[in-house]
Amino acid sequence: MSTTRSPAGVSAHELRDMTPEQAMLAGTEADGVHIVHRRDRFPVRGTKAEKRAERGVALAFLVSALAGVGFVVAFVALPFHWHLPGTPQTFRFYTPALGGLLAVMLLFMGVGLVLWAKWLMPEEEVVQDRHDEPSSEEDRLMTQATLAVGLEDTGLPRRSLILRTLGLAGGAIATVPLVAMVGAMIKKPGKQLEHTLFAPNTKLFPPSGRIPLVYSDWRRVSPDDLLPGSIATVFPGVHEEGPDGKNGITSAASPTLVIRLRPGQQIEARKGQAGFGWPPDAPEYLAFSKICTHAGCPASLYEQQTTRLLCPCHQSQFEVLKDAKPVFGPATRSLPKLPIDVEIGSDGRQYFVARADFNEPIGPAFWERS
Amino acid sequence: MTHVHDGLDDDSSTGKGEFVQDDIDIDVDGELGFEPAVSVTGAEPSGRPAGRSRTAPAASKPGSRRVLRRRLGAGAVLIGALVSMGGTYAAFASSSAPDTSNSAGDIAAGRQLYQTSCITCHGANLQGVKDRAPSLLGVGGASVYFQVSTGRMPAAGQGADQKRKTAKFDEQQVKQLAAYIQSIGGGPQLPVGDLRAGDIAKGGDLFRLNCASCHGTTFQGAPLSAGKVAPGLNRATDEQFYAAMLSGPESMPIFSDHQLTPLQKREIINYVQTLKASKDPGGNGIDRIGPVSEALVFFIAGVGAVMAAILWIGAKAE
């Protein structure tokens, strides 16, 4: 046994007689690693420079440990509960204190380790053989033959029946999990994107079925509420939940803007939307979907003097006086317009209702939309 | 009004006068070139603690109350409004100002101020001057208060989109001017009393629905189309908020008292002022701008720090 030589050409017997450093060097040679330069940073032990370096590293570790202690103390002792303004609001120091101490702890641990390597560990320049030559021609030929014979052993090239049926079974095994998992998640879109809860509902609101417009607190919207140059976010006043489990206020398709124009602002209605405002002949009140036709953000930055509606997500701009036609930015479609009318409520006041649903799908475009 | 149990604890219940400026906030404001968030600290002109809960007494706000008392009688308001704006408008304008009493002295002083500073553009009878400035008939005291107290008026130059600047008139003069305009043309005016009330959280919900689309959930403001701007709210006072909602200055829509009830308006103000005055629990708020300022901090401080670290670690020893 003792005559067996390692790849580096040294025997175990020789290695036992070596100093650890010599044995280490023998190991690197065995691994194709050549230490071309190796120098102790402090060949003379006990110099002041060495001691200073040692103290520096130790100091870093000490600071790290102290910061750790500080972290635990701060974590336990500092107040962190949120309070209203008017109190000292000392909670604001909690997270910075924890973060600062944690950072100091980690930083000095890291700095200590790096300094240790830089100051105290020997300076080395090491070169390693890559051994990244391509596989030998012999290897390639033998492997190729192994694969070819193995394939021949299975008989697949000849037995096309097995090959085909195996393909079928493999296809089934690949497809079934996909069908089972994804199939369960598929939902048929149907016409859900094309309707909102503004669609007339004679069951809920007999006899006309016209849906009242309400604020987010279910108060009904009256023309009297809005002064010239106002805008309000309104919803269909439908308490019953739709197929998606949302009612008139929570449904993502619901949010609608009612705008009251200022005197002198006149609207140029789009084709087919002539009587959608109120009063129908000289519309002063207009209702548009709040959902941007570009990417679905609520487009609601209304400039009451210049009658522009801006979407805050991608800065599409809509001209309200042209029936919310896009005039700038990436949007291509006008905001859908809700035909509104006024009814007299039980208290004698006038309230808005939707005469019908939007005449086109609200929100961003999709393939099936014509 | 769920917030009445306001969670005061042993560790923070005693303090008063904790309204020193948070220097971290101010630094970042300056660097990023945003409006200085002076009132983030709650240090408002009246020096009154911000974000009082409903439990706090309203009596700590003598300034506004004193001035607001000097208001024109409700009857005069009604008549003026009817003349200028028509029935509906007047009905709501008056409901905004149920108890006002502007003294004749205020009106006279306001006239003096008007004739020295405003008359060139707005005309001798508030009728406006073509191509220079609009009529002030019917705009109401609220609008005057907002425009003058925020320094937008007297205007630095032509144009509808005036920027906030140092006010030319003091609080009393502003109110005198407002009283004068109110006495001639009528219109909506600021109510008397505490402008913060109600449930902060409800105010927050209303703010996010009605105001955040322009002013942002963190009150930073936003650019509108073609150079117009929705201003940040960090310097706005209670009165300015209320006046802006009532009068709809410049691009801003008007919010009548039927659309947002007076209580709802006060709730919104309560929410905004509370949040402005509350400190950031997670360290420096980086101006509460959101992902853009976070990205800036990330690339400068975060990536900068790790890059410095790899340069140091990778550097060859001498």
Next chain:
Amino acid sequence: MSTTTRRSNGPRTPQGKAAKFFDDRLNLAGPMRKQLNKVFPDHWTFMMGEIALYSFIVLLLTGTYLTFFFDPSSAETVYHGRYLPMQGIPMSRAYASTLNISFDVRGGLIIRQIHHWAALMFVGAMLIHMFRVFFTGAFRKPRELNWLIGLTLIVLGIIEGFAGYTLPDDLLSGTGLRIADAIMLSIPVIGTWVSFLVFGGTFPGDVIIERFYIAHVLLIPAILAALIGAHLALIVRQKHTEFPAPGRSEHTVSGERVFPTYAAKAGGFFFIVAAVLAALGGLAQINPVWLFGPYNPAQVSSGSQPDWYMMFLDGSTRLFPSWEVRLWGHTLAPLFWPTVVLPTILLTLAIGYPFLEAKMTRDTLPHNMLQRPRDVPVRTALGVMALTFYLVLFLSGGNDIIAKAFDISLNAMTWGGRILLLILPPLFYIVTYRICLGLQRHDREVLEHGVETGIVKVLPTGEFIEVHQPLGPVDAHGHGRLAYAGTQVPKRMNQLGAGTPLRHVRGFFYPVKEKPEIQAALDELEALEVDQHDVQHQLTD
């Protein structure tokens, strides 16, 4: 060999016994020594990928903590926690539990913030690492596979980040989610089906938080971890690339051994990266969802942006013109081009680049030596062009904030972005290409004429000349004979060793005095070193 001798040779120390225990069972001695002796080059640019790796570890640790308190549920609840401005507001349990982590869990907020900053760092470091690999040609054969794994990691990292950003269900991320829904809807033919599949019906439905949660905490991290493992395994298998330098060759790699130097440095660097993330997490507030409010489809905030790694897509969406295609009663939404087609093109170009470059340059050889960016002007210029394109999109993603901060019209920002997107990339291509050529020429000029010394002489003829220091042997005309070898060329005298201060002058207030016997040993050593140095010089000359 008898059993008795074997026993007598056996280890006696506890660690020796432990080593024997494992080696007897796993035969570790050989393979383990190979790994300990493995050589890593220590150029600073090689540590960028490590930043991403360490951020990932921080993400796993903080993320696991967050799962203890986060409630991934779309179910509605009414908030009754410590943060009064949300008291009594209806919201999803996901949002409520995020508020709880931020306000009711001791130390929860800092972990949340570290997690978020680490996510930004993870993606950012991967991207910076990718550009390093690109500009130095490290993706070339045989490392194309690792380039592809890296690209997959970046894409998955961005998706993972977006899923995590969505989980708190706040107004900001909900707005982003609605845009994501619009992007799905914009896909031709299958768009609505994809949207309904992901959301389980119409947006927002009541399953999306639950689904994103399992993707965010299990599916994607598992794939990420596996791919990171593969990425590292390939580095170990193929060994690291390095810059050319004297004494280096294609067949060797030089640097430091893993144990102990590299391990200490890399371990230390892990802690430094963690420290930076902890400092950010504690000192800079990120994603304050309590200010944004719970998601409500009727509400929106101005200045809504995604996190930075998605901002370029937001920018492309903002800049894209309002083009909508209508085909046979169907609609191709304008959103499709900037959010689906554009990233697909970018990714395809990145995937194809290594193969494309090899084909164009007819380069079939394996490369272990890196290239200086200046030496491959076309690639460098293409990279800068891509980077410029990306940066214009990125800045446009925040163009409203920029418009507000610098008082610029929003419309001008949009048009400016559109124009710059078309003009800047080709312009930067040309400029970069020229700069590369200029730098190449300068390298050769220095090799030929030497380093400028800054010394000007007047010749007897009255002619002024500047004295150049040749870098090597010169020919009859005084021209250097060194050829350019792809390495850094020294261009200032101090890079040649001139003007550097003396070594061994130590001590701040007074020179350090060693004990006499130590001083003697030091002097002896120095004399020895000087001798060796002289011998070496004689040999090389």
